[in-house]
Amino acid sequence: MNIAAMLRERFLTALAPLAGDAAELSAMVRPTQDPRFGDYQANCAMSLAKRLKRPPREVAEEIARGLDISDMCQPPEIAGPGFINLRLRDDWLSQQLNAAARDERAGVAGVNSPRTFVVDYSSPNVAKPMHVGHIRSTVIGDAICRTLRFLGHRVISDNHLGDWGTQFGMIIYGYKHFVDADAFQQHPVQELSRLYKLVHGLTDYFECLRDVPRLEARAGDKLAEVERIRAAEKPDAAALKRCQRQLSEANEKLQETRDKIGAVESSPVLSRLAAEHPQIEQAVLDETAKLHNGDAENRRLWSEFLPHCRVEIQRLYDRLDVTFDVEHGESFYEEQLPSVVEDFLQRGLARESEGAICVFLDGFESPMLIRKKDGAFLYATSDLATIRYRVEQWNPDAILYVVDHRQSEHFGKLFAAARLWGYDKIELAHVSFGTILGENGRPYKTRSGDTVGLEGLLDEAVRRAYRVICENEAAKGLSEASNEEQRRHISESVGIAALKYADLSQNRSSDYEFSYDKMLALTGNTATYLQYSYARVQGIFLKGNVEAETLRTSSARIELQAADERRLGLKLLEFGQALDEVLIDYRPSALTAYLFDLTQTFFNFYESCPVLKADNEVTRSSRLLLCDLTARVIRQGLQLLGIRVVDRM
């Protein structure tokens, strides 16, 4: 069921005799924004009229005459400069709704020609705790996979774990020098995490020490520049402002660096360790290189650590209700990397430059490096190997990379290189997204400037959801309504839903401001509001002692009478369109917008149309069917976003 698509087909037939590009023109059928213009409008007459050099209204009339839609719509009306306005017939709407009301998929059909998608998302470094930066990829990727599958596509979700990089060099070095054997025995994940943070902190310290002179010089240069501009006869105000900003940025950065140094030097333990391990940075790289070169000890440690790391991230995936079909990390492709480089060299697609093996690509200033001068491979190499593997393994029509926007240049190069390599038939898409910002407009960090751990984030959202639920029960005097276990269950569901939905409801390409208060708001476009609406509908069935299942199998029918019933009915039939829209640009926000709209439409209906106390049995069961369908669309829609519903809130 996709009303717009059905109407477009009718227009295609009507337009065919008039234009060569009837498909493009027929695509200009869309829902109206104002109910005065009917339910749908076609805007194709104006652009066609321009080409035919005829009056647009005349063209519109001609299109309307050739249109065979009397089964679906009332006679079309021509309005304004040449809009063709359509109003769906109530009997047709009722018929479609009654089919949807009995359909397990709420009237959404699968696609006619399924495609195969590989979706690459989440991809954390397994040696580090997952943090706030992993939410968007994980949640958006999961929602895209669920939606693709629901519409009948074949999906391979793949978690391209970072399990082979420098971070393991850090853990290995840390294990060899700083491990607390008892702690590792008892809580290996925590101990590994501690080792990672410790070693990372020390390497960071030395890096900061090296950076200070450079940063001081930069701050000095900027200061001099500011003074030079000021001293000029006619100071350039814009340049001065820009320069002053750069100066304060340079000073901030310098201060930050000095603070990090101070943090180590003021700690007796850390400063002693720093003094004892002055070569730690190189040593970490050496441990990484040994791992990559097959050193038996390091490989043994790596394979001992890895399962622990994966247990850690799996706990979070379980809580987020996110699953993967395969989890081929970087290590999986390690043996395939030399052949990638050889192949590129052999085909003349890559050449040596400044000691590195480079692929020079049209439209990019710098080349893509696939082997460093020291012989090591880069993530570009691994990404190319991954494409080759995926094509050989699954022969996909598309590979989607749900990765933040900062890597757009990398993917631009990667896709260009892949096309040169012969993968030019496959859709390669960087499904990019923006940064999560704190309330200061800067990337979201803790007060002390650390990245925010994902687990703590989930805990906090759940804790706040719990508080909201308790407050609400208290306000209503419902304290006896649910027991502690139920409240815990509901707050886990509501808290995580809020977190996911805040992310999904935002246009993915823009940065967004993180706020617990906003995501857990009870009104507005939040998961909490949608979950509440669902619970309200469930409340009707509970109160009326009506079994939805029984209702569906009964002979009751949806009959549209009131205007609010009709509006709700039409909105319900547009679920499939919303899902199609999600897949056009891989934007789950199209679905959240639809669900929010549906919910508001439902509440309008709910306010003006009594259900259980309807005037007669026919109206009552018709409205109950509308309620049931609404609940199922909300539940299904939220499920496609990876969000669960609860029956009572």
Add this chain to the structure above:
RNA sequence: GCGCCCAUAGCUCAGUUGGAUAGAGCAACGGAUUUCUAAUCCGUAGGUCGUAGGUUCGAGUCCUACUGGGCGUACCA
């Protein structure tokens, strides 16, 4: 320097290959509860869509320049 992205109501954001009078939510103000959960609903107010040009029947949407912001930019991922 070069490249990519962004700029819409006081705040956070929608705005579907260019369509009719630019929309939500929050905050503000006013209303609705003998009635299926008031965690709701209805109404009012709030805008030179960063600036200036251009394309056309029509521009928040496309093009150009400018201003302001974010990100990236040869051996990290």
